[in-house]
């Protein structure tokens with residue numbers, strides 16, 4: 001990035017932050033309209049609360065603020081990339097997010113897409129995207145290289161559903177008969193299910209219960225009172241039975 005780009009980006013962070021809701025609302029609407037397949041990637045239950053939508057744009061703004069010294073964001077980058085890897089976010093999806101984010105910035109700041117300001121934001125966004133893509137590539141490689149490990153999604157069959165005091169404990173076993181990576185205490189997986197009566201998948205994270213099994217994982221599922229039709233926990237509890245298949249990403253640390 002040129003020094004002029006850096007100045008342009010930094011000077012527009014405050015006004016974008018002030019218009020944060022407009023920015024994220026416009027961004028998600030535009031992106032999900034143009035790329036409906038991403039409805040399978042983003043958690044639509046979280047979308048309705050507005051919690052996650054704000055997180056992505058807020059992270060881009062925070063990065064822009066510290067563009068000259070991105071190392072202050074190392075912790076955030078670790079957190080975001082872990083979440084992305086647990087959801088199998090791919091490098092090519094960064095271009096889609098970038099294009100839609102830039103259009104949203106142009107809309108909120110009321111400047112044309114060919115303005116120098118948008119070129120500056122483009123450079124900033126892709127600088128951040130390249131950092132995230134690089135860290136995520138390394139994480140996917142590490143997961144795939146583990147004993148019993150894998151990158152992306154893997155199919156598991158529900159082998160038991162047991163009542164606990166406050167929830168239900170789901171145990172899932174590999175479909176391919178191969179071993180799984182040993183889970184450590186506190187690690188989580190993303191679980192992907194089909195949304196009933198819709199051509200749509202949704203994923204959510206669940207903390208693993210340590211077990212000695214070489215081919216299965218267990219996790220607790222609690223009903224979500226305020227969950228929408230897209231709540232993975234509620235879908236698992238109401239629509240999934242022993243023998244049904246779900247997809248899991250490999251265990252990761254929080």
Ligand code: HEM
Nearest residue numbers: 041042043052055056059060080083089093094097128129
């Ligand atoms: C520079 C680009 C990006 C930034 C700064 C960013 C930032 C973030 C942040 C801060 C979160 C919240 C983490 C948490 O749960 O606490 C998040 C989650 C997420 N991101 Fe990204 N992200 C970027 C690109 C992408 C791309 C390209 C995709 C895929 C299309 C994506 C998909 C997701 C999804 C699915 C979640 C989980 C939220 C949910 O459950 O709906 N992100 N991201």
